[in-house]
Amino acid sequence: MKIAILGAGGFLGSRFVETGLLNGAFEVVPVIRGPRAAARLARFGPIWKSVDTSSPEKLAGVLTGCDALVNATIGEYGAMAKATDAAWQACALAGVRQYVHLGTAEVFGTVESPTIHDDSQPVQGHWMAYARAKGAAEMAVRAHFGDQRLTTTVLRPGLIWGPKSPWVEGPAKGMLAGTSFLANGGRGACNLIYIDNLVAQVLSVVRQAPKVSGCFNVSDDEVHDWRGYYEALARQVGIPFSAVHQVEAASYRMDVGDLLQQAKGSVLGEWLKKRLGPAEKRKIQHVLGAFKKPVFGPVGAAAPAVTRGEWHLQAVKRKLPNAKFRGAFGRHGEIDFAEAMARSGEWLRASGYVWELPK
Amino acid sequence: MVSLAVIGCGAVFEQLHALAIRRLISGREVELSALVDPDQARASRYTKRFPNAVWFPSLEEAAAKRSLQAVLVASPPGLHRQQVEAALGLGLHVLCEKPLVTTATDAHLLARVAAASGKCLAVGQTRRYFPSLAHAAQKIRAGELGSKLTFTYSEGGIWGWPIASFAPFLRATAGGGVLTDKGVHILDLLLWLFGEMKVVSSADDSLRGGVEGNSQLELEGPGVRGTVQVSWDQGMNNGLWIAGEKGELRVQGDDFLSIDIRSRGGNWTRIPNEVAWPASTALNSPPMMTPRDYQDCVYLEWVSFLRAVRHGEKVPVDASVAAIPIGQIEEAYRQAKPREEKWLTAREQESAAAGHWRNGAAANI
Numbered sequence: 141m142k143i144a145i146l147g148a149g150g151f152l153g154s155r156f157v158e159t160g161l162l163n164g165a166f167e168v169v170p171v172i173r174g175p176r177a178a179a180r181l182a183r184f185g186p187i188w189k190s191v192d193t194s195s196p197e198k199l200a201g202v203l204t205g206c207d208a209l210v211n212a213t214i215g216e217y218g219a220m221a222k223a224t225d226a227a228w229q230a231c232a233l234a235g236v237r238q239y240v241h242l243g244t245a246e247v248f249g250t251v252e253s254p255t256i257h258d259d260s261q262p263v264q265g266h267w268m269a270y271a272r273a274k275g276a277a278e279m280a281v282r283a284h285f286g287d288q289r290l291t292t293t294v295l296r297p298g299l300i301w302g303p304k305s306p307w308v309e310g311p312a313k314g315m316l317a318g319t320s321f322l323a324n325g326g327r328g329a330c331n332l333i334y335i336d337n338l339v340a341q342v343l344s345v346v347r348q349a350p351k352v353s354g355c356f357n358v359s360d361d362e363v364h365d366w367r368g369y370y371e372a373l374a375r376q377v378g379i380p381f382s383a384v385h386q387v388e389a390a391s392y393r394m395d396v397g398d399l400l401q402q403a404k405g406s407v408l409g410e411w412l413k414k415r416l417g418p419a420e421k422r423k424i425q426h427v428l429g430a431f432k433k434p435v436f437g438p439v440g441a442a443a444p445a446v447t448r449g450e451w452h453l454q455a456v457k458r459k460l461p462n463a464k465f466r467g468a469f470g471r472h473g474e475i476d477f478a479e480a481m482a483r484s485g486e487w488l489r490a491s492g493y494v495w496e497l498p499k
Numbered sequence: 500m501v502s503l504a505v506i507g508c509g510a511v512f513e514q515l516h517a518l519a520i521r522r523l524i525s526g527r528e529v530e531l532s533a534l535v536d537p538d539q540a541r542a543s544r545y546t547k548r549f550p551n552a553v554w555f556p557s558l559e560e561a562a563a564k565r566s567l568q569a570v571l572v573a574s575p576p577g578l579h580r581q582q583v584e585a586a587l588g589l590g591l592h593v594l595c596e597k598p599l600v601t602t603a604t605d606a607h608l609l610a611r612v613a614a615a616s617g618k619c620l621a622v623g624q625t626r627r628y629f630p631s632l633a634h635a636a637q638k639i640r641a642g643e644l645g646s647k648l649t650f651t652y653s654e655g656g657i658w659g660w661p662i663a664s665f666a667p668f669l670r671a672t673a674g675g676g677v678l679t680d681k682g683v684h685i686l687d688l689l690l691w692l693f694g695e696m697k698v699v700s701s702a703d704d705s706l707r708g709g710v711e712g713n714s715q716l717e718l719e720g721p722g723v724r725g726t727v728q729v730s731w732d733q734g735m736n737n738g739l740w741i742a743g744e745k746g747e748l749r750v751q752g753d754d755f756l757s758i759d760i761r762s763r764g765g766n767w768t769r770i771p772n773e774v775a776w777p778a779s780t781a782l783n784s785p786p787m788m789t790p791r792d793y794q795d796c797v798y799l800e801w802v803s804f805l806r807a808v809r810h811g812e813k814v815p816v817d818a819s820v821a822a823i824p825i826g827q828i829e830e831a832y833r834q835a836k837p838r839e840e841k842w843l844t845a846r847e848q849e850s851a852a853a854g855h856w857r858n859g860a861a862a863n864i
Contacts (some may be wrong), residue, residue, distance in 0.1 A: 162847035176667045178733040179658030182668035185708030187853055190665075303842040304733045316736060336844075339562075423518060429792045432758040439767035468502070486841040492653030492736040498717070498726055 143346055144169040144206045144236070146193060146227055148212035149177025151304060152242065152335065156210065157181060159339050166343070171202055173215075194223055199230035208238035208346045217273035218410045224277040232289045237328040239281075239290055240345055245298040245331055245357060247275040250456045258296075258355050258464040268449070269406065278355075285353040292353040293345050297338050298331030298460065299453070301478060303487035305335060310331045311370060312493045313375050321444035326367025328454040332481040333359045344469040351423060356465040368455050372477075376485035382450050385444035501808055504533035504561050504591075505552075506582055507514045510660045511596055515625075516571060519798040521548065523794040526608030528780055531571075533561035541663070558582065562589045569808055570597060570598055574651055576674055577667045582604045586652055587616040594804045599821040600810040601674030606822035613818055619807040621796050621800075621814035622821040624687045627797035630772035630789050631750040635741065636692050637774070638748055638760065645745030645763075648693065650725030652685060655713075655735030677731040678703065678828055685727055686824035687816060689718065692741075694824055696720030701831035706854040712801040714836055717829055754790050782803045794862030832857075 143160070144494055147153040148170030157188065159166030161184055169214075170188045181188050187496050189202040203209060211227050214220070224241065231239045245251075247262035262275030314320030339395070341358050374381045403409045416424075437456040475483075488494065502522070505512055531552045534542040542554040555561035558570065569592040572582050575813055580600045586593045593613075599622045600606050612621035624631060638644060639753070666672040673679055689696065696718040703711035707728045712732040728735065737752035741798045749759040749767070776799045777786035790796045806812045837855040840848055852858070 158843075158847070162850040163844070164850070175662045175668070176658065178665055178668045179712060183732075184708045185703050186669060188667060212786045223837045241552075247537055306734075309734045313734075313736065388801075425796050426518075426792055432772065434769075436771050438756060439769050469512050483842040490839070490841070491655065491733065492651070492738075495736070495740055495743050496669055497651055497653070497740065498724055499567065 141206075141344065142167040142206045143171065144171055144189075144209045146201050146209060147177075148188060149180050150171050150212055150214065151180075152300060152338065153212040154180035155304075155335050156212065156339050156342070156474045157184070157187075158281075159336070161187075164415045166346075169202065169206055171199070173213075174221065190366045192451045194219070194226050196229035196233055199227065200233035200474075202449075203234035203236050204256050206234070206236050207241060209236050210240045210282075210342055210346070211244045214270075215271050216410060218407065220273040221280040223277040225280045225283075225499035227279060228284050228290075228292065232287070238291050238330045238346060238349060239284075240342055241281045241292065241294045242342075243278045243281075243294050243295045243296045243355075244270040244271070244274045245460050247278060249459065250452065251331075251458050251460060252327070254452070256457060257459065258461075264393070268452070279451055280353065282355070291350055293339075293350060294341065294355040295345070295357065295358045295465075296460070297333045297358050298364050299398075299491075300335050300338055301332050302335035302484055305484075307332075308373065308484050308488065309491075309493075312488055315330065315377055315379040315384065315496075316458055318383060318442035319385075320370070320383075321387045321446055321450075323371060323387050323446075323451060323454040326370060327365050327461045329456045330364045330366045330369045330380070331359055331456060331459050332362075332364060332369065332477075334475065334477075335482070337474040340473045341469065343463065344454055344472050348469055350468065354468075355462075355464050356468065357460040358465050360458065360474075360477060360480075361462070361471070363459050364477070372481045373484075376481065376488050383441075387446060388443055401471065420499075501529045501568050501805055502532045502566055503529045504535055504555075504558065504567050504570045505531065505563070506558055506570060506572050506586075507596075508534050508536040508537040508545060509542075509573070509575075510537075510662050511573040514574060514660065515596075515793075516795050516801075517545065518794055519801050520571075522798055523801055523805070524549075526779060528802075530801070532565040532567060533792065535561050538852075539598065558585055558589065560592070567591055568692060569594065569804075571787065575664075575672055576601055576669055576679070577666070577672045577708070580609065583609055583620065584612055587618055587620065590616065590618065590810045591617060592619040592620045592621075592804075594615065594801070597687075597821070598674070598679055598687045598825060598828075599818060601679060602821045603826035606818050606825050609817035610822065619804065619814060620818050621804045621807060622816040622818065623797075623800060624684060624816040624821070625793065625796045625800050626684050626688045627815045628664070628776060628790055628799045629688075629755065630774045631754055631756075632692070632739075633774040634690055634758050635739070635748055635750055635770045638758075639692055639741070643709060643746055643760075644741060644743030646722055646743060648723040648725075648741060649741045650723070650739060650741040652689070652725065652727045652739045653729075653735040654681060654737050655728070655730035655733050656737070657733065658731045670710050673707075674709065675828065675832060676703070676705060676714070677712055677729050678714040678716075678831060679710075681729050681731065682714060682716075682826050682828060682831075685729060686820070686827050689725075689727070690820070690823055691815075693723045693725075694720055696723065696827075698827050699724075700836070702836045703831075704838045704840065704851065705835075706851065707856045707858075709856065710745060711835075714831070715826075717837060727786045741750075753793075776841050777802055779831040780809050782810060 537544040572595040699717040706712035775787035777785040837852040
C-alpha cells in the first residue's frame with residue numbers, strides 16, 4: 141500500500157512518515173512545500189517530494205501510483221480552504237482513490253450542544269482564526285462527497301498528544317515554570333487522541349477503503365477531564381499536582397497577549413505577515429522586547445499564565461462521540477491511556493523536562 | 500568607515516545580519532559596498548535597503564571594482580573554506596558565520612592562512628554575547644560554584660529558518676545535522692565556560708543517508724563533566740544547569756535578563772545580568788551595551804569584529820578557537836551510536852538502531 145502524506149514535515153505528518161519507514165507496514169510518500177519543512181524528515185535522508193501544493197497539476201505529479209493521500213497540512217489560514225481543495229483535485233487528476241482529510245474537533249468549539257454529531261456542520265463565527273479556517277477547509281472537502289471519482293473521509297481529531305506534542309510539552313513547561321493552571325477545577329472535557337492512535341485510525345481508513353465518503357470524530361476511547369490529564373502529566377515530570385494553579389472560572393480577562401494572538405490570525409494580520417520581511421518582524425520583536433519587566437529576587441511561586449486558547453479548551457463541555465468511527469472501522473493497533481502516558485513520560489525525560497545533573 | 504562585502508544573500512544574512520549592518524551604517528561604522536551571490540535576483544532584494552551595495556557574482560569581481568576592507572561570509576558551510584581563503588588572499592578581514600568549516604583540519608589551515616595574511620578572521624559565535632552566559636562565566640571564574648562542576652544543557656526547537664535550499668539537511672553540503680548547525684554554538688559556549696573537554700559518548704538519530712535531528716553528548720574535562728542535548732525537530736526544556744561543591748546556577752532558555760543562583764541545598768534567587776560590551780568602535784570610553792535580544796548580540800559581534808579591524812583588538816573566536824568545537828563534533832560523529840527513543844514501539848526502536856548511519860549492518864530502511 142502506497143500512501144502520500146501532505147504536510148509530512150509537521151508534527152503529525154512526520155510521525156506518520158516515521159511509522160511507515162520504521163515499521164515498514166506501508167510505503168510512504170512524504171510531500172512538503174519546501175526546504176523549511178524538511179527538518180523533521182532529515183534523519184531519513186532526502187526522501188521528501190517538494191512541490192507547490194497549491195497547484196493540483198504539480199501535486200498530482202508526485203501522487204501517481206498512490207492508493208491514498210492523507211492531508212495533514214495547516215498552512216496559511218486564509219488559504220487553507222483553497223489549498224485543501226487543490227489537494228482533492230490533485231487526487232482526482234492522479235487517479236488516487238482515497239482522500240483522507242485531517243480536520244479538527246475544534247470546529248465544534250466548546251461542544252455546547254449534546255446533539256452535535258459526526259455529520260454536524262462546523263460552528264459559525266468561531267473566535268479562533270484556526271478553527272474558522274479548518275471549518276472552511278472541511279466544508280470545501282465535504283462539497284466533494286458526492287463525487288464518485290474518489291472516496292473522501294474527513295477525520296476530526298481532538299487534542300493530538302504524545303511525544304513531541306505541544307499538548308504534552310506546553311503543560312510540562314508550565315508545570316516546571318509554576319505557571320500551569322486548571323480552570324473550574326479541571327472538570328472540562330479533555331478530548332484527547334494519542335498521536336500513534338490517530339496514525340492507526342488513519343491507516344484503518346486507508347486499509348479498509350470505504351466506498352462512501354463521510355465525516356468522523358476520532359479520539360481515544362477513554363474519557364478524561366483536564367484534571368485527570370494534568371495529574372498524570374505532573375507525575376511524569378515529577379511536579380506535585382498541588383503546584384498547578386486552580387483558577388476561578390469567572391477570573392479570566394483577555395489581555396494584550398491574547399489580543400495580539402487574535403490580531404495575528406485576522407485577515408489584516410495574515411496580510412501583514414505576508415508583507416513584513418523578516419528584518420521588519422525582528423525589529424518589531426526588538427522594540428516589543430524593551431517592554432519586558434523582569435522580576436528579580438527569591439524564585440517563588442509564579443503567577444498562572446492564562447491564555448485565551450487554553451482557557452477556551454478547558455471550558456469544553458463534553459467529549460465528542462467516536463461511535464460512528466468505531467462502528468465503521470473498529471479498533472486496530474491502538475494503545476491505552478496508561479501506556480500512552482508512559483511513552484510520553486519517556487519522551488519528556490529524554491527531552492530534559494526532568495532536570496537532572498549527570499551522576 | 501569600513502567598506503564591506505557580503506558573500507551569500509540568503510536567510511542568514513536576511514535574518515541575522517541585515518538589521519545589524521543597517522544599525523552600523525546609521526552609526527557611520529560601515530558602508531555596505533557589494534553583495535556577492537550567484538543568484539542576482541536574491542541579492543537584488545536588498546538593493547533598496549542598501550542603496551550603495553552593488554551585486555557581483557563573485558568576490559574577485561567585487562574586489563576588482565569596489566574598494567573593500569572586510570567581508571561577511573554568510574553562505575552555506577560547505578563553501579566557507581574556499582571563500583574565506585579567497586577573501587584573506589585578497590587582503591580582506593573576514594567575519595565568517597558559524598560553523599567556520601566542517602573539519603578541524605580546515606579550521607587550522609584557515610588559522611594559518613589568516614596569520615600569514617595579517618588580517619582578522621573572526622567567527623560568528625554570537626552566543627558569546629548572551630549576557631546570561633557571560634554572567635555564568637563570571638560566577639564560575641570567581642569560584643562561586645566551587646569545584647567539581649557538573650552541568651546539563653538542553654536546546655531544542657522546531658526549525659524555522661526560511662531557507663531556499665535543502666543544503667542544511669544534506670551531509671554532503673552541511674557536513675552533518677543539528678550537531679553541526681546548533682551544536683557548534685553550544686560546544687563553543689561550553690568551551691568558553693569550562694575550557695576544553697573531550698567527548699565521552701555520543702548518540703544521535705540519523706539513519707543512513709540522513710543527518711541527525713537530535714544529538715546527545717557526554718563531555719568531560721579537568722574538574723568538569725556534563726551532558727548536552729540538542730534538537731531541531733522538537734522543543735526541549737531549554738537551558739543550562741551547572742552545579743559545583745558550593746553552589747548551583749541555571750540559565751533559562753533565551754533569558755537575556757537574569758540567571759538563577761543558589762548555594763548548594765539553598766533557595767533559588769533570580770539576579771539581573773549586568774554584563775556589558777562596547778557598542779561602538781570608539782577607542783576611548785565607548786558606550787557600553789547589555790544586549791536584550793539576539794539582534795543586539797549580533798550587533799555587538801559586529802562591533803567586536805570592527806574593533807579588531809580598526810584597532811587590532813582580539814576577537815573572542817578566531818579560527819584556532821573555532822577548531823576546538825569543530826574537532827569535538829568530528830569526534831562525536833566518529834563515536835555516534837543510535838539514540839535511545841523509548842517512546843517508539845519496540846519494532847521501531849530496533850529498526851532505527853539497525854538503520855543507524857554508523858551501523859554497517861543491513862537495515863530494512
